[in-house]
Amino acid sequence: MKETKKLTEDRMIKTINALENEFAAIRAGRANPAVLNKISVDYYGSPTPVNQMAAVSVAEARILVIQPYDPSGLKSIEKAILASDIGITPANDGKVIRLTFPQLTEERRKELVKQIKKNGEDSKVAVRNIRRDAMDKFKAMKKNSEITEDDMKQCEEDIQKLTDKYCAEIDKTVSAKEKEIMSI
Secondary structure (H helix, E strand, O other), X not given: OHHHHHHHHHHHHHHXXXXXXXXXXXXXXXXXXHHHXXXXXXXXXXXXXXXXXXXXXXEEOOEEEEEEOOHHXXXXXXXXXXXXXXXXXXXXXXXXXXXXXXXXXXXXXXXXXXXXXXXXXXXXXXXXXXXXXXXXXXXHHHHOOOOOHHHHHHHHHHHHHHHHHHHHHHHHHXXXXXXXXXXX
């Protein structure tokens, strides 16, 4: 019973962490190395993340510099960035690649906020699905006479409290990211 509660809470925490990682990759008008996290480069036949084959640094507030450890990988990195959906054209000077992040327009900010809210809703749905799975386990335990009716009610209350707590945390995370996007 306790391990089911612990497992449920761990899954909810992972959902929050996934949401925060998703938000870190949203480009908000400033240089953020996290936008490159999802980009893999075909490097000698195997997909390799950019941050494993190059030093990624923030040169200025809106400029990201990518310096490959192996200069022969420069073209591959540039090609992968162009093929990705980050919407920034890389500038290759033969030694490093520079990504200049444009200022966000009001329209683009509103699109980003919509995306943020959608991601938040998806995370809440995931948390609720985790709650449902836990409730199903407790009902099965009750049916098999492993726990009493009172235990089941207590477990349901505990799981509901966890669900409310993590849904509130998702709302807080969404609200903070929304403020960040709109205040740039």
